[in-house]
Amino acid sequence: MTDAADDDQLSRVFSALADPTRRELVARLAVEDATLTELAAPHDMSIQAVAKHLKVLEDAGLVRRTRDAQRRPARLEAEVLDLMTGWIERRRREHEARYQRLDALLDRMAEDEDDKDHDEGRRRTGEAS
Amino acid sequence: MTDAADDDQLSRVFSALADPTRRELVARLAVEDATLTELAAPHDMSIQAVAKHLKVLEDAGLVRRTRDAQRRPARLEAEVLDLMTGWIERRRREHEARYQRLDALLDRMAEDEDDKDHDEGRRRTGEAS
DNA sequence: GTGATGTTCAACCATGAGGTTGAACACGAG
DNA sequence: CTCGTGTTCAACCTCATGGTTGAACATCAC
Structure with a gap:
């Protein structure tokens, strides 16, 4: 899973959308197809600059x-968007799971509290609020 | 709605995740909190380099x-991830809506010449090569 | 054909991003 | 206090990015 090629494209897609101009292009293209000059019109920069942006989107697989x-x-x-949301959702799930584990840990600690405690488990900081 | 500050952070977040090293850091931190040296250990680069990456994530609001x-x-x-998924989902919806409009158009066209149909749906799946 | 329109190619420039090294700072443990 | 660990600061290098301009294609409309 997570093979290197995917990782590479993931980088390209994230990177492509990191630029506001390119996000606008994508937003526009989500609504309707458009030519280079049409896309460039609203933007205050040369056509060639927009062409470069478009190429970045193309290389990322976001545009054909x-x-x-x-x-x-x-x-x-639009399919490549799934690559991103896939990655993000995976992290979100792991992050959720982490808190579930933490809760379990706290439960166990609460039980041990009845016993004694010398080993003092205050390593890896955390959630002291 | 789409105010400029959000747009700016959106750029920072996308940009932050565009780097594979930083994605690994996030993946690691999704599982558990970690210090700089712990985070740096698996990576084949200087601690200072990892510190910079971490700072990028911090500036993007992904890490505290x-x-x-x-x-x-x-x-x-993890909350800032919603900014991205929000943006992406918005585009996806617009993109879907576009095809619904296209379908409606095709329907109207089909009615206009409702004799010679038989052509059948080459709508969204692709085009002939 | 000529001309207008749309796109691409190439050279160039400034800035920023990702990495390095080396030194300084902050703090807890002996 | 001194030492070791963890983190940060600063200077520097290299290369990619985002922009420019000017020229060259490519294709339709006359």
Whole structure:
């Protein structure tokens, strides 16, 4: 699982969406396909700059460009989003599980409290509030 | 709605997770809190480099560092993940909606020339190669 | 054909990101 | 107080990123 190729694409996708301009492009393409010049119009930068952004999205697998005469409309490829949400959800689950384990630990400690305690388990800091 | 501050943090969070080392740190911290040296141990780079990564995560709001004597354990702050999943899900919904609109359009077109149908659904799955 | 439109290519520049090393600081343990 | 551990600060290097401009393609419309 988590093989290196996926990890690589995951990096590219996260990185692609780290830029606000690119997020806007994606937002726009989620609504409708658009050509480079259409995409560039609202942005205050050169067409070539937008072309580079578009290429980043393409390399990340977020966008696919087709052909229509001299135009090359871009279309959103939404499946790769699952890669991200998949990763995120996995972490979220682990994080949840961690608190369940902590609760169990606290329960055990509460029981041991009846006994005695010399070993004092205050290593790895934590949740002292 | 989409105010600029959120957009900024969104950028930082996406950017933070764009790096495989940082994703590993987050994965590790999802399981348990850890100090800098503990986090650095498995990685083949200097402690200072890991410290920088950790700082990036901190600035993104993904990690919070507490204090325990001379140690500064890091703990995962999972809420910010919602910012990302929120953004992503919004795009996904828009993208879905787009196809519903397309389907409606195709339906209307089909009615307009309701004799010669038989063509059948090559809607979202793909295009001929 | 010529011309307009849309896209790409290439060179260049400034800044920031990811890494290094070395020194300094903070604190608890002997 | 001194030593060891853990963390941070600062200077530095390299390379990728995001932007620019200018020229070259490619393709439709006349």
